[in-house]
Amino acid sequence: MSEILIEARKVTRILPGIVPVTLVQDVDLKIVPREFVAITGVSGSGKSSLLYLLGLLDFPTEGDVLIRGQSTSRMPEDERARVRLAELGFVFQFHFLLPEFSLTENVGLPMRALGALSAGEIRDRAEALLDSLGLADHRSKRPDQISGGQRQRVAVARALANDPPVILADEPTGSLDSKSTEQVFQLLRSLVDERGKTIVAVTHDLELASRMDRQVRIADGRIVAIEKATRAHA
Amino acid sequence: MNLVLDIAWTHVRTRARQTLVAIAGVATGVGFSIMMAALMEGSQDDFIKTLVNALPHISISDERSRPTLQPGEEAFSAAEIHGLTPAVRRRGIKNPMATMAALEAWVPGAVTPSVQSKGLLRYAGRDVAVSITGIDPRTEGKVSALIAQMRQGSLPALYRATNAIILGDRLADKLSAKVGANLTIAGSGTIRINGTVVGTFHSGMRQIDENSAYVLMKTAQILENQTGLVNEIRVRLADAMAARDVAQQIAAETGYKSVSWQEAQEDLLSTIQVRNILMYTIVGAILLVAAFGTYNIISTITHEKARDIAIMKSLGFNERTVRRIFVIEALLIGFVGAAFGWALGYLLCRGLGTVEIRTPFSDFNYLPLAYTIRHYLLATLVALVSSMVAGYFPARRAAGVHPVEIIRGAT
């Protein structure tokens, strides 16, 4: 596949300070459509930092991140926000749902921010997304009324709200038990296989990583290995 | 509902107690501002009304606005004259009847002649220096409120006794002179006449009630030792506020000094202005304090909601949207606070309106209050603007936060 969704070119991120901290160093990476990429490495190796850079949440100190071939280094913040809203979906280790809103409302938020659909369409789509993730019975509950695994699935539903081509996930199963982990993993897997999404997921679970399409291993902020996985499960 | 409004509403709704405190702050500010404005403007209106009723709107006196021209100055366009003692002029307005007729032709109001004199009243061994005004009872009523102010007797009673005199009620008390009393009036020079009290009046202005008396013009002319003297023409206009302009026009036309009530009471009116500045300062301070309460709660919310803000920003909410959420929260507080403030202000006004008071300067019995929508709108405007400013700064700070800084800390 020739099209490149996200490309990191010589990306370096250094936190300024009395003792500057290098989070990411000289990273070159291309993410193509319909792949499920794992970013692995030990804790503190810079996985999250790299993901934030790929997701336009953070600014590289040097280098550039291109979205569909377009440079973002000089993009105004509003424009970057717009790209995040329409092109990227985020799932974090903690669900990060808004506590005062129902699940349907939480899933509807990005749609409302984008403003392309009517209120009725937004509700319908949010409910359909929740239903498709097996949360039909919980639609009007608030985040603190459901389990951790369910919350993480709501977070996935919210990431899918504006139907972005790419989903970026930072240890999406990091705080879940093994059963919920398997459920969420299967959900992400099916999004790639059946709905043609591209997913970049940070994980330090090497077993899970081996079931993704490609593994980018990093240490001390640098890419140390990229390996294609053998789709054992398929 | 609009997304921003929805989130803003959720934030304030889920913090009912804090929000109510902030709302109470704004409501108190707006309520007391309204009350204060009503009180200040009410007493000011009342005061001016009393003033306008008690005084002639315009007083034309025999002082020339410029010295009489010398024959030489009249003959040549440039003349310099030295060491001259101008002739002693006969006092009073020349041809008063003709001057009055000329004024009556164009001045929108009524005109009456009078003779201003100073005298000393002596009764029962007591002496009081007073201003004595010689009036024409037939036209006086059209120019002053004297008829309505009469407590005993009436204006025509001035015709019924020789040298009849009407006293201010406080003056009568001071002299302990009752109607029918015979007193001595000392005028200019050695003139001394016997007069009879035929009535008393009460204007409500202490200074006037203590120090003035009315007689016929003829009597005043005797006191001034000059027959036919008229040294003041008083004018009452249909519109008291036009006095300044009309006074200027009269001065230009007659050449006599012509003073409007506003000019005569310049000091009092500027005191009122100072009072108003004071009031607006205090009202502004009250509303400012209320704004601090709003600032406080919005700051608190932005801190408590730092994580939610980071989430919204990471999802792709732009800064403007996030900022708007908190500004709208502040405005909600300001708006609801102002609405309660209206009710509070109105109730405070009604409450104050029942308070009875006495003042030495005038004699209204209840606190005069001005009810005008202007005060309500003004207080609301100030409350909303200060709420917006109070919300803007924490909102801007919150919206400017980089989401990663908070998300990094949380993971």
Ligand SMILES: Nc1ncnc2c1ncn2[C@@H]1O[C@H](COP(=O)(O)OP(=O)(O)O)[C@@H](O)[C@H]1O
């Ligand atoms: N705000 C910060 N100040 C200082 N060091 C930081 C900060 N944020 C992250 N780091 C450091 O940067 C490195 C990379 O962090 P991170 O990207 O979160 O790693 P990972 O997600 O792989 O655990 C770690 O060593 C971490 O301690």
Ligand SMILES: [Mg+2]
């Ligand atoms: Mg991490």
